[in-house]
Amino acid sequence: MKQDVAVMPDLIAIFEENAAAAAATVQRVASPASNLRQAVERAVNGAETIVLGPDEFLPSSLISALRDLPGVISQPTDQQLSTAGAGITAAFAGVASSGSVCIVIGSPLASAASLLMPLHIVLLNAARIVERPSSLFEPTCLGGEALHRDMVLITGPSATADMGPLVRGVHGPHRLHILLLE
Numbered sequence: 001m002k003q004d005v006a007v008m009p010d011l012i013a014i015f016e017e018n019a020a021a022a023a024a025t026v027q028r029v030a031s032p033a034s035n036l037r038q039a040v041e042r043a044v045n046g047a048e049t050i051v052l053g054p055d056e057f058l059p060s061s062l063i064s065a066l067r068d069l070p071g072v073i074s075q076p077t078d079q080q081l082s083t084a085g086a087g088i089t090a091a092f093a094g095v096a097s098s099g100s101v102c103i104v105i106g107s108p109l110a111s112a113a114s115l116l117m118p119l120h121i122v123l124l125n126a127a128r129i130v131e132r133p134s135s136l137f138e139p140t141c142l143g144g145e146a147l148h149r150d151m152v153l154i155t156g157p158s159a160t161a162d163m164g165p166l167v168r169g170v171h172g173p174h175r176l177h178i179l180l181l182e
Contacts, residue, residue, distance in 0.1 A: 011096040011129045012180070018099030022156030024176040028126075033065035036123070036179065040066055040088065043121050043177045047085030051076050053113040056104065057090045058123055062181070076109075087113025087173075088121045092151060093136060094129040094178075100155040101178060102136065102146075114154065120173035122154075125181050 016026045029039045044050055050071045055063035066072060066088065073080055089110050093102040101122045105111045114120050130136055133153065136146040157176045 011131060012126055014096040015094050015099055015129050016180070018097065019094075019101075019156070019176075019178055020099070022099045024099060024156045024178055026178045026180055028180045028182055030182050033062050036062055036181065037065045037069065039179050040121060041069065043179070044069075044071070044086045044119065047071060047119060049073060049076075049080055049084040049086075051081065051084045051087045051109060051113045051117060053087065053089035053110045054107045055090060056107075057092055057128065058125060058181070062123070063090070074109075076112075081112050081116065084117050086119040086121060087117035088123065089114045091122050091124040091128065091178075092146070092149065093142060094124045094126075094180075095131075095133050095136070095153065096129055097132040098153075098155050100133070100153045101176075102151050102153050104149050105152050106150055114152070115173070118174045120154070120157075120176050122176065122178045123181060124178055 019026045027039060029035050048071050050069065052066060052072050052074050067074060076084065089103050091101040092104045095102065101124055103110060103114045128142065130141060135141050157173050
């Protein structure tokens, strides 16, 4: 589905508002790749080990700019996965109505980087924001790609209220930082 340029800013603003309401942080990043690199360097905030997920859904030049950051591991051992401070994944899509990011979980690193690390940094192409979750399953949306993928929708950092007050980071990332690529 080709996004209508006139509608895009509204979807982006709605996405940002709803992601923030779900306790995620959103930062807009303009081209070139050097801006993305600087934004990631600030976001990882000194994490010694960073797991870099697959580069699907983004130009390879953007991911290439991150491969040589200090601490980035593209083929981590199980031990490194269990102690990594941050995970970086590229989002398949963003959902404006909920502020959710959609991560394809077919790759083991995509799952680990998005669900296990204390900090999950998501790289989201602003042109891949859709209105609502059901939009993803329309055959014309994003070329019908969602109909052939295993995905997880992530809305904010991990949280639970099973035993009383809301607690964040119990079953997954303590923080979700979305870099919205314009």
